[in-house]
Amino acid sequence: MDEKLDIDQYIRETLAHKELVNKFMFRVIAELNQRMFYHDVSKLTNPEREIFQTYTPKLSKCEYNSEEYKQNLKEMRVALDHHYAENSHHPEFFQDGIKEMNLVDIIEMLCDWAAAVLRNKNGDIDKSIEINQGRFNYTDELKQILKNTVDDVLGYNGDSI
Numbered sequence: 001m002d003e004k005l006d007i008d009q010y011i012r013e014t015l016a017h018k019e020l021v022n023k024f025m026f027r028v029i030a031e032l033n034q035r036m037f038y039h040d041v042s043k044l045t046n047p048e049r050e051i052f053q054t055y056t057p058k059l060s061k062c063e064y065n066s067e068e069y070k071q072n073l074k075e076m077r078v079a080l081d082h083h084y085a086e087n088s089h090h091p092e093f094f095q096d097g098i099k100e101m102n103l104v105d106i107i108e109m110l111c112d113w114a115a116a117v118l119r120n121k122n123g124d125i126d127k128s129i130e131i132n133q134g135r136f137n138y139t140d141e142l143k144q145i146l147k148n149t150v151d152d153v154l155g156y157n158g159d160s161i
Helices: 007-038 048-060 067-075 077-086 103-117 125-136 140-152
Strands: none
Touching: 007 103, 048 067, 048 077, 067 077, 103 125, 103 140, 125 140
């Protein structure tokens, strides 16, 4: 006959497991809180500030990934290179791109994308996720996870939060 835990032992083990899960989740929450505080702080100093100050209005008037958009990115390369080197929520931060990111990097990246599309002409987070799959070479599975997160967690409806 199979061994069965008595109810007290089962409850103690379940509560101990729950406590460990809570501790690990708290570590993730603490890291996300720190990321919220420091997100894009590099944009507040040069070389980023001056260049982004000039190009943010230009980028907001063009469609994401259009030729005009890509040309603006080329023109602001100095600021972007600095920004990517300072911020791990961008795949460009890593030598091997998105493959080296952790889940917290990816969460911050997705939140960044969701906010950024609201600043662009015809911004669409689902379209951005599709375009960025080609740009950053991530799997269909990750693409679907990103879309699920937008739908289920971010409370994002395409024009407001």
